Amino acid sequence: MNYQTPELRRALAADYAIGLMPPTARRRFEHLLQDDAALRTELASWQAHLTLLTEPLIEQPVADHVWHAIVARIEPQKLHVPARRSFWTWLRLSAVACSLLIAVTAGLLYNHDSVQYKATLLSGTAQPGLRIEAHADYLKVQPLKLAALDAGRSLELWAIPVEGKPVSLGLVPRDGGGRIVLSQRQQQLIKVPVVLAVSLEPQGGSPTGQPTGPVLYQGPLAAL
Amino acid sequence: MIGTTPHPGLPSTDNCSEVLAFFEGRTAILTANTDYLEKLLAQCSLGNRRAFETLYRSVAPRLYSVALRCMGRSDLAEEVVQESFVRIWHNASRYDAHLSAPLTWMITITRNQAIDQLRKHRELPLSDLQQDAVADDSPGAHEQLHSAREARALNQCLERLEGMQRQSITSAYFHGLSASELAQQLAAPLGSVKSWIRRGMERLRRCLES
Numbered sequence: 001m002n003y004q005t006p007e008l009r010r011a012l013a014a015d016y017a018i019g020l021m022p023p024t025a026r027r028r029f030e031h032l033l034q035d036d037a038a039l040r041t042e043l044a045s046w047q048a049h050l051t052l053l054t055e056p057l058i059e060q061p062v063a064d065h066v067w068h069a070i071v072a073r074i075e076p077q078k079l080h081v082p083a084r085r086s087f088w089t090w091l092r093l094s095a096v097a098c099s100l101l102i103a104v105t106a107g108l109l110y111n112h113d114s115v116q117y118k119a120t121l122l123s124g125t126a127q128p129g130l131r132i133e134a135h136a137d138y139l140k141v142q143p144l145k146l147a148a149l150d151a152g153r154s155l156e157l158w159a160i161p162v163e164g165k166p167v168s169l170g171l172v173p174r175d176g177g178g179r180i181v182l183s184q185r186q187q188q189l190i191k192v193p194v195v196l197a198v199s200l201e202p203q204g205g206s207p208t209g210q211p212t213g214p215v216l217y218q219g220p221l222a223a224l
Numbered sequence: 225m226i227g228t229t230p231h232p233g234l235p236s237t238d239n240c241s242e243v244l245a246f247f248e249g250r251t252a253i254l255t256a257n258t259d260y261l262e263k264l265l266a267q268c269s270l271g272n273r274r275a276f277e278t279l280y281r282s283v284a285p286r287l288y289s290v291a292l293r294c295m296g297r298s299d300l301a302e303e304v305v306q307e308s309f310v311r312i313w314h315n316a317s318r319y320d321a322h323l324s325a326p327l328t329w330m331i332t333i334t335r336n337q338a339i340d341q342l343r344k345h346r347e348l349p350l351s352d353l354q355q356d357a358v359a360d361d362s363p364g365a366h367e368q369l370h371s372a373r374e375a376r377a378l379n380q381c382l383e384r385l386e387g388m389q390r391q392s393i394t395s396a397y398f399h400g401l402s403a404s405e406l407a408q409q410l411a412a413p414l415g416s417v418k419s420w421i422r423r424g425m426e427r428l429r430r431c432l433e434s
Contacts, residue, residue: 014426015422018393018396018397018421019396019397020421041323046429047328047332048324048325048328049425049428049432051332053397053398054286054290054293057289057290058289059285059286060288061285061288062284063298066306067284069306073310074310074313074314124318126311162266195269195270195317197317215317218269218318220269222271
């Protein structure tokens with residue numbers, strides 16, 4: 001189908017916004033949206049107009065249990081620990097703890113290159129996409145579940161400070177895993193609270209220095 | 225338009241905690257303030273749970289009213305609100321202020337959640353719930369809904385739409401009925417339903433933009 005005429009683009013965005021498209025056409029349109037900022041604007045405009053249909057609705061109080069259910073969903077799962085342990089279990093655990101302590105201390109003494117911050121970046125459906133560990137002068141990238149990448153595309157990693165524009169940290173290695181070496185400026189940047197985000201860009205990274213494609217994964221970088 | 229009215233009493237500070245303190249308990253004002261909701265979303269994207277709770281207190285009644293209109297049942301609407309806020313929390317950093325107002329973004333998430341649920345339910349035969357919901361979009365129900373509030377631009381624009389255009393658009397928007405389902409419900413040809421919706425939306429947009 002030809003998506004170039006303005007009338008057709010507008011009509012398709014309208015069909016998508018109201019929900020007239022069958023599932024296959026919907027997926028195709030969503031694919032087009034990823035690379036087409038003007039189409040995203042067109043869609044947003046329709047959505048804004050349709051949202052006005054909700055304006056006459058009168059606000060309704062929400063039962064308390066809804067908030068509790070949301071909190072339970074977004075909080076990390078708590079581990080269920082048995083209430084009582086026998087003496088032998090404690091002894092075994094203490095032995096394990098001691099050996100771990102020795103191993104960690106030895107590891108720290110041996111290797112100053114420890115992880116300082118960590119982030120797990122989630123997709124739009126809250127699926128973990130990749131894990132990032134920040135070391136002193138590089139990031140270690142570990143893919144968890146990355147979407148397949150077309151040839152001619154790159155994934156670019158960004159740091160987004162609280163106040164300010166995204167700053168590129170570099171490209172995610174092609175196969176998903178590996179290291180991204182950080183400059184002095186980038187090292188400073190991730191010492192304050194930032195959100196890490198991965199956007200889909202043309203091969204070689206964003207030509208503008210700012211994200212041009214959709215954000216596929218994101219998550220806050222947290223101190224250990 | 226929703227969410228664009230600036231409020232004169234707003235503190236002009238960038239300090240989020242001051243803003244949070246200022247707004248505690250003033251939910252009615254909140255939903256009208258775009259800047260404020262944008263700040264809360266920005267804080268949510270950094271993992272600020274307090275900002276998320278404030279955001280919830282501010283917009284949940286509004287989003288719940290949308291979910292209730294779509295689902296027609298409080299238990300189902302509550303599930304939709306729950307799912308929507310989980311998404312808002314996880315996707316806050318994707319919110320693009322240049323693209324849409326924060327409330328529009330959140331209402332769109334809620335509405336999409338609701339019609340996804342309705343479509344899943346609808347793979348089963350049409351239940352009484354949906355039958356009632358469709359009947360509910362008759363002009364009569366609409367007049368009642370609108371009489372509860374002062375006339376706005378939307379009212380005038382919607383009123384200019386023909387009955388079938390209006391009914392098709394509201395059914396598609398709130399209940400996610402496909403064109404063929406609407407054709408069945410309204411006992412009208414598929415082509416007519418599609419053109420009612422498309423022409424109706426164009427008229428609505430032109431009217432609102434004029």
